[in-house]
Amino acid sequence: MTEVIDGEAVAADVRAGVADCVDTLADAGVTPGLATVLMSDDPASETYVSMKQRDCEEVGIEGIHVDVDADASAATLFETIDELNGRDDVHGVLVQLPVPAHVDRREVLRRIDPEKDVDGFHPENVGRLVAGDARYKPCTPHGVQKLLAAYDVETDGADAVVIGRSDIVGKPMANLLVQKGPGGNATTTVCHSHTSDLESKLADADIVVAAAGIPEFVDGSMITSGATVIDVGINRVDADTDRGYELVGDVAYDSVADVAGAITPVPGGVGPMTRAMLLYNTVKAAGRQHDVDVDLP
Structure with missing residues (x-):
């Protein structure tokens, strides 16, 4: 009998563990924050971002969303990322891919602070993964x-x-x-x-x-x-x-x-696991940035 692997159930367990970690951070006066950035008119991308924001709300992570006009310059997007990198209430930054053709995707990934790169795509975090010392796993x-x-x-x-x-x-x-x-x-x-x-x-x-x-x-x-x-x-x-x-x-x-x-x-x-692990990485990032031990699932 083939076993059907229930991602919804496992993801629910991960989210429950993440919510416990949010409580631990709250006791230390920290509210984890995830910033999502959307530079697209693609309905699918809009849906993905709204789902991620809803997931944050469910476990107690503060969701911050920024829309950048799809016709805006790459510099506008980079300035947005720089601003989020500098905010103390933002512990994770995610730019929803794909970005418009006139924006260099690799430069977008390099622009995000590696400590806030909860997707794990910054070259520094990729290198750490390959070296067996992952900061955030994709x-x-x-x-x-x-x-x-x-x-x-x-x-x-x-x-x-x-x-x-x-x-x-x-x-x-x-x-x-x-x-x-x-x-x-x-x-x-x-x-x-x-x-x-x-x-x-x-x-x-x-x-x-x-x-x-x-x-x-x-x-x-x-x-x-x-x-x-x-x-x-x-x-x-x-x-x-x-x-x-x-x-x-x-x-x-x-x-x-x-x-x-x-x-x-x-x-x-x-x-469901992809979305749950984003919450996991965000809480891990908040713990790292505020030197708070969180017991992640």
């Missing part, structure tokens, strides 16, 4: 790590395959799995669009993390019996529904569920 890969731990999926000595090499998921996920220590020690292979014979790479995988951004790219014929399959993808495809579309992952769920030992659904798997 939210989605860290969320996957938490899911594996919650369901007692053994990474130590396991063969893991990460499909995708993005800066946001693929690369940091592989780094977390290969690190020494809990949640790591896996023999990790990274596959991508130039990988030949993907099926052979997956044939012996105990853990598969699919983050290719291609709808239902991985099917049951590619997965070994009993493997744990984590589907990071979320893709909108045309469907005969009231909305005219449905959300599917990078994994053909029914096909893979027939052979996998455990699998995450889409939605309800990795997505």
